[in-house]
Amino acid sequence: MRRPQILKSFLFAVVLTAAASAAWAAAGPSDGFSPARKIESKYFSIQLAAGVDELNLVSSLDLGPDSKVLAGQSLSSPNNLGNLLDALFMWACGVLDMQLYSYRGTIKVSRDENALADIYQRLYGTERRSEKGFYIYELNTLYVTEQDFKKEILGHEMGHAIISNFFVVPAPEKVQEVLAGYIEYEMRKKPRP
């Protein structure tokens, strides 16, 4: 009699946890971000806050010509931000040797660190200052500022997205930081293999 009871409670708890996480994503606190422009790419829905300039983002990514060729840049659409971010994502997956072919996530670009801190405050009710960017697993969303829209910073946060979506059971936080830090290091040291 006792055992099935325990099993039942356990299953109920698992279902509750999954439901709570889904509910948080669906009807949780709003991040307060209102996009002025949306760009769809293969892997991302990219949302830019008002005043964020797409060409500025492309130049601050600072990807070399090889990446642009790999991103499938054509003469008719040079510097396509979506293609470049897809190429960056594939690069990050390659560094970790974790391929996520059917991944879809969101990238939201804020004006500055204050706007980013405001988003974090709305979501978690606590301060998180001097962050260049962060990835929120429950929303599968990567937040970054216009001024820190650099390949190594995006690569680091994409690393968190890749790790979170690759493993069924989430990897410990320290392991995630080491792996994300490794992508950052690889992207910082060379233009592209």
Ligand SMILES: [Zn+2]
């Ligand atoms: Zn990190």
